[in-house]
Amino acid sequence: MTTNNDEKYILPYGKLIRVMVDLAGKTARQVSREIGRxxxxxxxxxxxxAPPNTxxxxxxxxxxxxxxxxTGHGHTFEIPTADELKQLYDGSRLAxxxxxxxxxxxxxEVEWKKLEDIKKEIAExxxxxxxxxxxxxELKSKKR
Known part of the structure; x- marks a missing residue:
């Protein structure tokens, strides 16, 4: 299978995962071990x-x-792994x-903010x- 960065594919989950494993030059067993399964x-x-969870x-x-x-509406959002989320979290929330x-x-506008800063903004x-x-x-009262 030849691919380039401009090609888009719609594949069932199983085939998608098979293609990713093949393109990585790894075996299914290697990938299983890398993700701790x-x-x-x-x-x-x-x-x-059945597809795996996200x-x-x-x-x-x-x-x-x-x-x-x-990807959509001119924006691209990368979905982090659970470990990456834990590192990002550190008392922050996605605003x-x-x-x-x-x-x-x-x-x-998407950014990580400390929870206390978000609460201050809401209060303001x-x-x-x-x-x-x-x-x-007051203006309504003056008009009467």
Whole structure:
């Protein structure tokens, strides 16, 4: 099978995993051992109709030199392994903010933030909204 970076494939999970193992130049047994499973694990996944869970699929892909990503709407997100998530976590949370520009264009900002910083931002937004509501109420009262 010849591949290049521009080709896209839609394959059942078993075939996809078989291709990743083959392209990595490894045996199913080697990959099974690298992800800490029994020697026959990858072979059973290849021939089983049920897909592995996302965490295992990420580990299999990484063991074969691939990354699992989500792509769409002009963005690409890499799906980390469970171990990578633990390293990233360290008291942080993934903060996802939708931003609407004045021209109506929407974009997404994704970053890791400390939980206490997120709580402060939420408190500030609530305070700002409360202050705004009070000013509006005062304006309405003056008009009467």
């Amino acid at each position: 029994s020697d026959s694990y990858i072979t059973s996944v290849i021939y089983n109709s 965490e295992l699929l990420v580990e299999i892909a990484r063991a074969c030199g691939f990354e699992l990503t989500l 996802i903010t939708t931003i609407t520009d004045p021209d109506g264009t929407k974009s997404i 937004r609530k305070k700002h909204a409360t202050d705004r509501d009070k000013r509006l109420q």
